[in-house]
Amino acid sequence: xxxxxxxxxxxxAIFGVLLITKEGVLFTEIAFPLGLLFVIIGIIECISxxxxxxxxxxxxxxxxxxxxxxxxxxxxxxxxITLESIASSVMGFWVIIIGIRNFVxxxx
Numbered sequence: 001x002x003x004x005x006x007x008x009x010x011x012x013a014i015f016g017v018l019l020i021t022k023e024g025v026l027f028t029e030i031a032f033p034l035g036l037l038f039v040i041i042g043i044i045e046c047i048s049x050x051x052x053x054x055x056x057x058x059x060x061x062x063x064x065x066x067x068x069x070x071x072x073x074x075x076x077x078x079x080x081i082t083l084e085s086i087a088s089s090v091m092g093f094w095v096i097i098i099g100i101r102n103f104v105x106x107x108x
Contacts, residue, residue, distance in 0.1 A: 013099030042070025
């Protein structure tokens with residue numbers, strides 16, 4: 001599971017940097033890969049909830065983070081987010097933070 005978390009952390013951080021640096025890209029062009037990435041990350045985090053060895057409070061946050069990531073990915077896949085100029089920057093920063101957190105968490 002550590003390898004999967006590390007890999008997903010690196011992928012999301014790279015994707016987040018691409019979202020921020022490519023400001024002219026329309027959100028509709030990246031919505032499907034981004035939504036699919038969020039759904040996959042959400043599923044992996046919900047699965048890793050059972051094997052998480054932290055304290056109970058932190059363990060529940062892993063499940064909440066996984067579920068919210070899955071729901072956000074599902075919403076993106078259903079084309080419910082349309083504010084392209086705002087959504088791209090917000091999602092980019094969020095993806096970078098999640099990627100860094102997952103990458104660091106893999107080595108704890």
